[in-house]
Amino acid sequence: MAERPWSAGAAPALALVANAFIWGVSWWPFRQLQQQGLHPLWGTAVVFAVAAACVLAVRPAAFAQSRAHVPQLLLLGVVAGLTNVGFNWGITVGDVVRVVLLFYLMPAWSVILAWPLLGERPSATSLLRLLLALLGVLVVLDTGGGWPMPRELADWLGLLSGAGFALTNILLRRLRHAPAPSRVLAMFAGGGVIATALGLFLTGHGVVPSPAPTPHAAVFVALLVAGFLVGNVALQYGAARLAAHTTALIMLSEVVFASASAVLLTGAVPGLRTWLGGALILAAAAWAAWPGAPGARRVVAP
Template sequence: MVPPEPGRAAPVLALAVNAFVWGVSWWPLRELQSHGLHPLWATAGVYLAVLAALAILHPKAWPGLAGHPEILWLMAAAGLTNVGFNWAVTVGDVVRVVLLFYLMPAWSVLLAWPLLGERPSPAALLRLTLALAGVLVILKAPGTPWPLPESLADGLALLGGFSFALTNILLRRLHRTPPATRVIAMFLGGTLAASAVGTLAMGQGLVPAPVALPAGALAIAGLLGLAFLLGNSALQFGAARLAAQTTALVMLSEVLFASVSAVLAGAAQLSERTWLGGALVVAAAAWSAWAAPGEDRAAAAQSAA
């Protein structure tokens, strides 16, 4: 069975909150990097602090990790999502990274069928087509060999998007587990994955050793940790109550948040092509948010059998 939907407004809003957190997270990560702390170490440190807080707030949730073997897959998927996205937005163009990350709806459609039994409805496929058309309009500039990754940032963004799609689907499969246990699993996965990849990359000379931060940077890291905790909790609420395709499309609003914040900070320039593609992406997300509730219930019900 799947959890009952309490109405679409609340889960859609929760996903939008998570999208906002991810969409503007590039700024604090770049600020921490300007103080010499690589995003992998920043992710590991921030998530470790969040885990310490969760250990105090939810001490009874930790034993639940051992009682659900699929939690390990959630840990791995969430960990690779953070490694891919957090590293990519600090070494690549913010808007391009977010757009490559949001090929995620395509991965969700491909993964939701075999893992959840959710066959995409015709309306979901139309919304997916509209959203991906927007991504194509933005990315396929003249002379750009899309979709082949051109850089480390491109590859990391694609890895992060695929992993995030898998994370959303696993959240639906694990909807019976306590929410606190899922939150802990995701932050633990982020901590372990960032630490492991950082250690390996440091051994290859790709990542510098971690450094101590001044007080101002520590405050930024603390606020980033709180934001990630809020975003994760919002994702838990929203993704567990909507079909995977809907979750993926609503989360496309991250493109808007990242683009606007990058432009306001002088970190990106939006062309007419980007504005047009962004409009298509937002239109698809809005369509998904206000689609008939019965469509999501019909898709989600297929996973109950």
């Protein structure tokens, strides 16, 4: 029997795990930057602007390739920018596990958004998954008194960034014929521009001006830039070689990395409600990605 090529076996899966690990622990360097006086908005602005410059340096044709898809790529940049800004801000200022779990409500958002935007009517099964995910959110947000609602900014950021990521996936499906470098450039540039615009708009309203750069802060910026670039390459490599449902299931390991790193580095242990609600949210996400589930093969990775 011929030996199975490594690239057709474990390598793509490991690449996706590496991407999940990078995003799962990205909260830590962002918090280090915050301790240096760099608000998550300014941190995101710098990191994504540098990442976009690196994409242009490696793929200079990416900008020219974008001209044929300008309106769609601009929209992708705005939505992806808001998604990344919300996620990075949320995991920096809030409970990491709660924010990541609320972010993974994105399969439920996909059911809601795909109907008006793609004409995909939800099936009975997808509605059941939606209800399961929403039940998980109610459990996570329940504080034992009153109607469970997001109780802090980080909760809202987690929910909204999950909705943004679902919309990003829908836009990527519409842009699947656009060159990959132009899509990557739009997403990184969008993160830099949106974060800068919000930082300027909110300066004096909870956001302080960006301090002078320090060598210590530069180290964490470099780590994040390198991590996100490597993560993007790993995601493109793995997602192109594995079934979409497999990609989506492996991406859920981000919750494991985020939870484990938060417990190890901060000592914060999530409460029972967080674990129970998170289990329901992840069950709904895994169900959506499971082979044979309606829409399982339509998942698009950025």
